[in-house]
Amino acid sequence: MNLLIDSFEFGVLTQIHYGVGKLNELPDILKAENYQKVMIVTDPGLANSGLLERLEKILTSGEIQYAVFKEVQPDPTIEVVDTVRQLFLDNQCDAVIGIGGGSSIDTAKGVSAAVANPGDLGQFEGKNKLPNRGPDIIAIPTTAGTGSEVTHAMVLKDTKRKYKMGILSQNLHPKAAILDPQLLTTLPRGLAAITGMDALSHAIESYTSNQAQPITEALGLHAIRLIAKYLRPFVAQRTNLEAATQMMLASTIAGAAFIWGRVAAVHALSHPLGGRYKVPHGLANSILLPVVMEFNASSNQEKFKEIAILLGENVEGLSSREAALRSVDAVKGLIADLDIPPTLGANNVSLSEEEIHIVAQEALDSGVAAANPKVTTLEDLKNILRKAL
Numbered sequence: 001m002n003l004l005i006d007s008f009e010f011g012v013l014t015q016i017h018y019g020v021g022k023l024n025e026l027p028d029i030l031k032a033e034n035y036q037k038v039m040i041v042t043d044p045g046l047a048n049s050g051l052l053e054r055l056e057k058i059l060t061s062g063e064i065q066y067a068v069f070k071e072v073q074p075d076p077t078i079e080v081v082d083t084v085r086q087l088f089l090d091n092q093c094d095a096v097i098g099i100g101g102g103s104s105i106d107t108a109k110g111v112s113a114a115v116a117n118p119g120d121l122g123q124f125e126g127k128n129k130l131p132n133r134g135p136d137i138i139a140i141p142t143t144a145g146t147g148s149e150v151t152h153a154m155v156l157k158d159t160k161r162k163y164k165m166g167i168l169s170q171n172l173h174p175k176a177a178i179l180d181p182q183l184l185t186t187l188p189r190g191l192a193a194i195t196g197m198d199a200l201s202h203a204i205e206s207y208t209s210n211q212a213q214p215i216t217e218a219l220g221l222h223a224i225r226l227i228a229k230y231l232r233p234f235v236a237q238r239t240n241l242e243a244a245t246q247m248m249l250a251s252t253i254a255g256a257a258f259i260w261g262r263v264a265a266v267h268a269l270s271h272p273l274g275g276r277y278k279v280p281h282g283l284a285n286s287i288l289l290p291v292v293m294e295f296n297a298s299s300n301q302e303k304f305k306e307i308a309i310l311l312g313e314n315v316e317g318l319s320s321r322e323a324a325l326r327s328v329d330a331v332k333g334l335i336a337d338l339d340i341p342p343t344l345g346a347n348n349v350s351l352s353e354e355e356i357h358i359v360a361q362e363a364l365d366s367g368v369a370a371a372n373p374k375v376t377t378l379e380d381l382k383n384i385l386r387k388a389l
């Protein structure tokens, strides 16, 4: 625990509507805001799963007008956002619903931003550079998860630069998030595993970051506790509603933790791995998390010991150092139990020394690694990547 607290900021400005079957109440939630027509943004997987059809039925029977874009791909691009922005304007919509994983929710955020801020979205990269708040965003996560439903961040790919750029702005937080654990029950197993590891990365990175503060620490710890208990049973059986419920909550709680407590070297490196080599975000984080934890463990052994205990390790009789490093073993064990191939090589991604340099440099330049609890140099980032090969 950081006892020298000089100042911090915290706020979750998204109204959370939680409940099993809550999706059925969407028309009432939309009517309360007087929207005339909503733009639905989603991906082909969700459209094929029957969930889009169900959503359309709910909206039709609730007499809500809507338009649909269902072609969101992983790592959504600025160009896709521009396409949907045009659809939004052509259909005279006044709110945008992102339903799906982080890609659909971030595309919805992008559409809202692009409607109110003309020009290339790339110019607003960074913190607090997006001047205008756009139409309301409603986030409906179907993974657990990104946490994007309660954050004011979005990550979009700039195809020309092969670069995943982040925008952090209070103008991006969704107006409302619908958390319905039933929506997780059709998630494919592999996706349940890596998105769950993304949530764990948010919780661990924010809890240990140099920007951690009392509220984000409390949220991060609870998210780790829930994920430790429920990620395995959830991945094993997504129809286990108790596990799905707790994972959905863990993901949102971890989102609220990291948007203020920040993420660090894991996310700094996973963004260029996604942008350049299409390594899915949760998979890249799964591979990097234990490597970065081992690198960071000496920065705050008490915190890493706490993580080890929450992840089920017995640390009795161990030195502080040994206890802290048990957190790394625990994460490796979790990855193995979830059948996630634990290295880049095992996922058919190989990097030359030159490519390692490019990825590490991009990670450093993004500023994301600046929140790492141990000061991180270019050479440190390159070593972390080498260990992840």
Ligand SMILES: [Fe+2]
Pocket (backbone or CB within 6 Å): 146, 198, 201, 202, 267, 281, 285
């Ligand atoms: Fe993430």
